[in-house]
Amino acid sequence: MSHYYTTPYEGYEGQHTSALPAAYALPAERAAFIRRTYAHLAGALLAFIAIEWFLLVPLADFSVQLVALMLVGAGKYSWLIVLGLFLLVGWLAERWALSDASPGLQYLGLAVYTVAEAVIVLPLLFVVTHIVDQPQLIGQAGILSLAVFGGLTACVFTTRKDFSFLGPIVWVAGWLAFGLIVAAILFGFNLGLWFALAMVGLASAAIIYQTSNILHHYRTEQHVAAALGLFASVVTLFYYILIALLKARE
Numbered sequence: 001m002s003h004y005y006t007t008p009y010e011g012y013e014g015q016h017t018s019a020l021p022a023a024y025a026l027p028a029e030r031a032a033f034i035r036r037t038y039a040h041l042a043g044a045l046l047a048f049i050a051i052e053w054f055l056l057v058p059l060a061d062f063s064v065q066l067v068a069l070m071l072v073g074a075g076k077y078s079w080l081i082v083l084g085l086f087l088l089v090g091w092l093a094e095r096w097a098l099s100d101a102s103p104g105l106q107y108l109g110l111a112v113y114t115v116a117e118a119v120i121v122l123p124l125l126f127v128v129t130h131i132v133d134q135p136q137l138i139g140q141a142g143i144l145s146l147a148v149f150g151g152l153t154a155c156v157f158t159t160r161k162d163f164s165f166l167g168p169i170v171w172v173a174g175w176l177a178f179g180l181i182v183a184a185i186l187f188g189f190n191l192g193l194w195f196a197l198a199m200v201g202l203a204s205a206a207i208i209y210q211t212s213n214i215l216h217h218y219r220t221e222q223h224v225a226a227a228l229g230l231f232a233s234v235v236t237l238f239y240y241i242l243i244a245l246l247k248a249r250e
Contacts, residue, residue, distance in 0.1 A: 023216045033220040040227035041234070044114045048235065051118035052125055066119075067126045080185045082120065083178075089116045090232070097225040106224040113228055117235045124242060132246065141242035148241075149234055152204055156211040163212035170206045177202065193247040196240045203237035 022030045055063045070082050089112060096109025129135045156163065177199060184191050210229045218226045 021217050022214065022220050025220050029220050033218070033223055034214060036223035037214055037218075037226040037230070040110065040223055041230050044110060044227060044231045045234065047111075047114050048118050048231075051115065052122065055118070055122055056125060056129060063122060063126060067123045070119075070123055076185065076188070080182060083181070086116055086120050089113070094225075094228065097228045098222070103224075110224050110228050110231075114231070117232070121235065121239055124239065128242065128246060134246070134249070137242060137245045137249075141238055141245055144241050145234065145238040148200075148204060148237060149207060152207045153211055156208055156215065160215060161212065162216045163208050164217060166205050166209040166212075170202065170209055173202050174206075193244060196244040196247055199240040200237060200244060203233050203240060206233040207237065 022033045025033070055066075069078070071078055093109040093113035093116065096105045096112070099105045099109070125138060128137055177195075180191060180195065183189075207230065210226070210233055213229070214226050
């Protein structure tokens, strides 16, 4: 059973035109927007870690049943159904996060997406901790993810280049990857280490793209949507780094 997933998010910044992007805001407003974005990203990541800990430790018995339902509850199509539900929830959370109607609805979108990410990553963490019995790989993947994210962020903020041209590339590559994942589920082949490494590259490109949008395209009140876009890319990066580490030990 495949444990892969992808999050082909692209285009947050183009949803509204009623205000100037952060690049044209006053320096103090732009700095405040960036601080809010990364504060919300940090909050989402901490919530993600907390949810995973509760699922894997205090709620371990419940997680066994949940993972079994996600992977084999509907036969070989179980993971395909899970991916479909995840994309649906992700689309809904994105719409909420981009909503101009209510700040509460924006936060609800980020919260829902954080929970959805925690649930879909759970089977991989369960396999690493309880089946393969190499929980140290989670910490290693986390450190590598933070290092890659920090390096990419520093590169974008230092060069201040506009990497919006990566948007269509990330979007198309994300859906191609999703197609491969669906094919792997339907026809029962293993995507392997090289696919995981390619997905690490795709997630890295998405981080560059999202970070560039924060500097050049998001509006100053879109910090929740900006944080959600970054969060999706960072978790995807962590997911595939962990798979790559796991595959490399086989």
